[in-house]
Amino acid sequence: MFKHCVLILAFVIALPSFAVEPDEILDDPILETRARDISANVRCVVCQNEPIDSSNAGVARDLRLLIRERLVAGDSDDQVYDFLVARYGDYVLFKPPWRPSTYLLWLAPFLILGGGIIGMVYALMRKPQNPHAGLNADEQAQLDELIGSNNEGDAT
Amino acid sequence: MKRILMTLPMVLVLILGAFLYWGLNPDRNPNEIPSPLLGKSVPDFTLAGIDGVDVGGFGSAELSSGGIKLVNVFASWCVPCRAEHGVLIKLAARENVQLYGINYKDKPTDAQQWLAEMGNPYAAVGSDFSGRVGIEWGVSGVPETFIVSPDGVILYHYRGPLVGDTALRDFGEGLRRAREQIGQS
Numbered sequence: 452m453f454k455h456c457v458l459i460l461a462f463v464i465a466l467p468s469f470a471v472e473p474d475e476i477l478d479d480p481i482l483e484t485r486a487r488d489i490s491a492n493v494r495c496v497v498c499q500n501e502p503i504d505s506s507n508a509g510v511a512r513d514l515r516l517l518i519r520e521r522l523v524a525g526d527s528d529d530q531v532y533d534f535l536v537a538r539y540g541d542y543v544l545f546k547p548p549w550r551p552s553t554y555l556l557w558l559a560p561f562l563i564l565g566g567g568i569i570g571m572v573y574a575l576m577r578k579p580q581n582p583h584a585g586l587n588a589d590e591q592a593q594l595d596e597l598i599g600s601n602n603e604g605d606a607t
Numbered sequence: 608m609k610r611i612l613m614t615l616p617m618v619l620v621l622i623l624g625a626f627l628y629w630g631l632n633p634d635r636n637p638n639e640i641p642s643p644l645l646g647k648s649v650p651d652f653t654l655a656g657i658d659g660v661d662v663g664g665f666g667s668a669e670l671s672s673g674g675i676k677l678v679n680v681f682a683s684w685c686v687p688c689r690a691e692h693g694v695l696i697k698l699a700a701r702e703n704v705q706l707y708g709i710n711y712k713d714k715p716t717d718a719q720q721w722l723a724e725m726g727n728p729y730a731a732v733g734s735d736f737s738g739r740v741g742i743e744w745g746v747s748g749v750p751e752t753f754i755v756s757p758d759g760v761i762l763y764h765y766r767g768p769l770v771g772d773t774a775l776r777d778f779g780e781g782l783r784r785a786r787e788q789i790g791q792s
Contacts, residue, residue, distance in 0.1 A: 539745050
């Protein structure tokens, strides 16, 4: 029983592991939070789909330390991002900035959605062809003739 | 209206086709990291030399005068650098360029041993033990090689070892274009 409890407890209190090492963490909790937020948004250039916050690569650690250094020196978050973008390009940001080269990227979902809505409205607004609409004059004449000849046949 | 609608499938196919043609092109490297430093001056830095190496360190000042320069980022712990080293020796001897080495995150003693063992093609080697200068250059991993114009502007950036036909063709093309650019300006 005790063993099971320990096991369950171990699962419950298990926390996700982070690459941030104890010696990197700043004493000031506010700055540290900002640093964590920034590093969660910065791509590791070695292991490309990981943020530097959770990457064990050497460059990622260097960048984490650098971000903290700059924050301690009084940089704003934007200044830190600008510093990184100047060296590694927009590529290091997980959230690409709004600028002419990324307009299409940001707008594509809305364009596709808009196209879909227009298409649907068009399809729904189209006048449905009523299969039960009345006969036209030719058809009516033909029908009358058929019914007429039929009646005549009955009479005789 | 109907005419326009009828061409729609073809338009969609063409757009999709163009996208796939671009996306599936075997020459496209989806892992490529763009280099925002191209066309900009080399970053401001100075690197001390390595004890026991017969050439000294260097900095932005050395890169802003003279002819075309190559800046190679290497480390003794980097296996592809070992493969690339022979190519660098040939490049430095054959082409009319000066080769500078940034020894990235490497112990100076290891770097000294490496150069003693493999030969030293560099006109100057600076030790970037902390990796800070590497970050200034936008280095993501060793080896990387830059082509720098006589007045210290970064003209070309190659990530990876200069080994194999593709790498050498791309780098040679970069060097040729750099020379052209300088001849024109």
